[in-house]
Amino acid sequence: MADLTGYRFTASHEWVDGGSRVGITDYAQQQLGDVIFLELPEVGRTLSAGERFGVIESVKAASDLYAPVGGRVVEVNDKLVDAPEKVNSDPYGEGWLMRLEDVDETGAELVELDAYDALTAGH
């Protein structure tokens, strides 16, 4: 199990860590199945919390991605273009999606790991 100290989570199954990197949770990747395609935002775009920032597509279905916090996109994980399966194999590490700066938590609805686990338990 990955060390999730400093990670916070959304009900729509994204995470943001202490360095303002953003990704999707292990539960989300399990539900999606094999990820094959990602549409990620342009670097420089400013997002607000809860805004749709991209699409993640698995063999099963395409799903929208929502920003857990607001901020300016300073980096996207280009390695996922050729290796989207990293989202499945390492959702909290190499499968990160983007990194934000100038973070704005206005309107953000984040929960700690315990609460997130409780949210997904039994599903």
Next chain:
Amino acid sequence: MAQRTPLYDRHVALGASMVDFAGYEMPIQYSSMRDEHTAVRQRAGIFDLSHMGEVRIGGAEPVAAVQRLVTNDLDRIGEGHAQYTGMCRDDGGIIDDLIVYRGVDECYIVVNASRRSVDVAWMRAHLRDGATLEDTSDATALIAVQGPLAVSVVAPLVSGVDVAALRPFSFAWGASLAGVGGVVVSRTGYTGEDGVELYVDAAGAPAVWDALMEAGRSVSMLPCGLGARDTLRLEAGLRLYGQDMDETVDPFSAGLGWVVRLDKPGGFAGSDALRHIKETGAPRRFVGLRMGGRAIARHGMPVFSGDAQVGEVTSGTFSFTLGCGIATASLRSDVEADAPLQVEIRGTRADAERVPLPFYKRPSTERSEPAWPT
């Protein structure tokens, strides 16, 4: 409440994700669709297909009775062989696509789970006098083992039938394995690979499944869900009823003209309408598309040529074997063969190259005997 197959407990114990499919709680994947797909292409995979429907036609002249119901010609195959076929309404619309097994005094028809009640009602209403129909679906489990090593997994377990000697699309009854008798073994499948399908009495299904799982260990066989089944069948260019066709689609428009035998003596349900469609030209053409990017074209997405919408995607997925998106589409028949095509995916046009079906054909295997005397 969804129905469960006799193997439901096995799927849960294996950690499968279960979904409702045609009224059954079925495994969609156990581990990963990619791993399951690859296992079937390279080694072997095992599937529970017990949701499929089985209908027995017996009584007087069962072959003649089935001939009146289906579009293909059973006289092109002999006893002990299976045939892919369609069943059509009087106006030529496809009620279902089927596999017919020609036995000695009976025929077995395998139908899609989602169409079982419609099929059975239609068959009863159009059955010749003297023929009988029995829906044996609930008493029958179906287990498929597919892949280049499938026969090597199954054959050593079976007594009463020489599985390795069965030719493609032939079958034999009276097999036993894992202490379960009365098993029908068929060299058929829905994956584009060599393989075997086993029709087993529902009560015996868990024992047969367990024995096959144990025997499959030596080749790292994986249990495979409906997800991998779909990516495998689409790569192989095989149709899925409800997506690629329905009652509003005729077999020619679905690219299934090869299973319509208008020269079959005596005609069949829909034959007059199908003859007319063939003479005047089918309204649609069924084509394969290879997508430029990795985005998946999915059922119902519009297909464009220039500014004009010329059709819709019927099925689409990511091909694990080819490493790109693939799809089938129903196009207006006036679309030129070399017309540039695009699929609109979430508001964006993605280039699509028209390619022949199937997308994937298995490498031809060494024949164990010459095809003809040399």
